[in-house]
Amino acid sequence: MIRPTIRQIAEALSVSQATVSKALADKPEVSEETRARVLACARDLGYIHTQYGGAPNGERRVAIFIQDRIKNENEQTFYYDVLMGFKQYATLKHFEIIILTTTSAEQEQVSYDACLTAKRISGAFVMGMKTTDPYIAQLGATSIPTVTLDFSVNNPCVGRVGVDNYTGARLAVEHLIDLGHRNIGFLNGHPFAQVSEERLAGYVAALCSRKRGFQPGFETRFVFEGDFSEQSGAAGADYFAEAGITALFCASDLMAMGAVRRFQEKGIAVPADISIVGFDNMPFTAYCTPRITTVAQDRQQLGQVACALLYSLLDNAPLKHCLLQPSLVIRESTTVVSSEVPKTKNILK
Numbered sequence: 001m002i003r004p005t006i007r008q009i010a011e012a013l014s015v016s017q018a019t020v021s022k023a024l025a026d027k028p029e030v031s032e033e034t035r036a037r038v039l040a041c042a043r044d045l046g047y048i049h050t051q052y053g054g055a056p057n058g059e060r061r062v063a064i065f066i067q068d069r070i071k072n073e074n075e076q077t078f079y080y081d082v083l084m085g086f087k088q089y090a091t092l093k094h095f096e097i098i099i100l101t102t103t104s105a106e107q108e109q110v111s112y113d114a115c116l117t118a119k120r121i122s123g124a125f126v127m128g129m130k131t132t133d134p135y136i137a138q139l140g141a142t143s144i145p146t147v148t149l150d151f152s153v154n155n156p157c158v159g160r161v162g163v164d165n166y167t168g169a170r171l172a173v174e175h176l177i178d179l180g181h182r183n184i185g186f187l188n189g190h191p192f193a194q195v196s197e198e199r200l201a202g203y204v205a206a207l208c209s210r211k212r213g214f215q216p217g218f219e220t221r222f223v224f225e226g227d228f229s230e231q232s233g234a235a236g237a238d239y240f241a242e243a244g245i246t247a248l249f250c251a252s253d254l255m256a257m258g259a260v261r262r263f264q265e266k267g268i269a270v271p272a273d274i275s276i277v278g279f280d281n282m283p284f285t286a287y288c289t290p291r292i293t294t295v296a297q298d299r300q301q302l303g304q305v306a307c308a309l310l311y312s313l314l315d316n317a318p319l320k321h322c323l324l325q326p327s328l329v330i331r332e333s334t335t336v337v338s339s340e341v342p343k344t345k346n347i348l349k
Helices: 006-013 017-024 032-045 073-092 104-109 112-118 134-138 165-178 194-209 218-222 230-240 253-265 299-314
Strands: 060-067 095-102 123-127 146-149 158-163 184-188 223-225 247-250 275-280 293-296 321-324 327-329
Touching: 006 017, 006 032, 017 032, 060 073, 060 299, 073 095, 073 123, 073 253, 073 299, 104 134, 112 134, 123 299, 146 299, 158 165, 158 299, 165 184, 165 194, 165 247, 165 275, 165 293, 165 327, 184 194, 184 218, 184 230, 184 253, 223 230, 230 247, 230 253, 247 253, 253 275, 299 321
Parallel strands: 060 095, 060 123, 123 146, 146 158, 158 321, 184 223, 184 247, 247 275, 275 293
Antiparallel strands: 293 327
């Protein structure tokens, strides 16, 4: 089948080819009425094949939505790796990618569907948002195929990709238990992330399954809420220095790094006095001192799977969710529990 041309669209509408080109490229000098006529004709002739429009060259246009609050260099590295994985698969499927940053204030002004429809987006990949962001609630009603990173939405048009956080947390805590640790703290992320709930559930399940003998309420003493940042890792170390722990599981590598540095400042050696496990396997964990034991998730694979899942949703395939299996990378920040009294204050009697 021969693909229609811009000339055919122009002849069908009795306008110039330049006008058609400008309308398809979303140029401001073309009126909205003319643009709408051109897009409608392009779809009717088969120049644009996707449900919600598409790129001027006929490719599917997909968006990567990312919250504009991500400033930390290591957080940027995480999302960059995911994005590169997405781009690799998108190239194979001839997607045109548009990267859109957004803030909560902007989401209040323009709805999710309106934003994507105006830009002729076929589908989107959403990452880096909190559960309180307006677009998260709006995803429950969208009809635009969407894939989210690390949170679930009850909508057949929305799929989820991520790592199995529950299993990852269990791997971390069971590793510490196997080293002989009994008093194991958990430095969690903020409550506006589904991964925080999942990693907390894995932490508690690992302790309960090994019958560690914790009394009711241990979660309030041995769990500290951070925000995934290095600064909150330092705050967590201040708390846990008084909590009587010999090991600490952190819900992110950044928090683990912050905790290591603060413990060292306090004269508490890692891992001699306290063992620490992180989550993510960020590049710096292999080069810091000590090198950090961590739960690894393949960031580029997350992006590749997200794009594959979006492709499946665009073609109305039944696949909706995909959780990758994590692995434990054991390095220098964990060791067997010391037979001596830990330098952190022992509050368990």
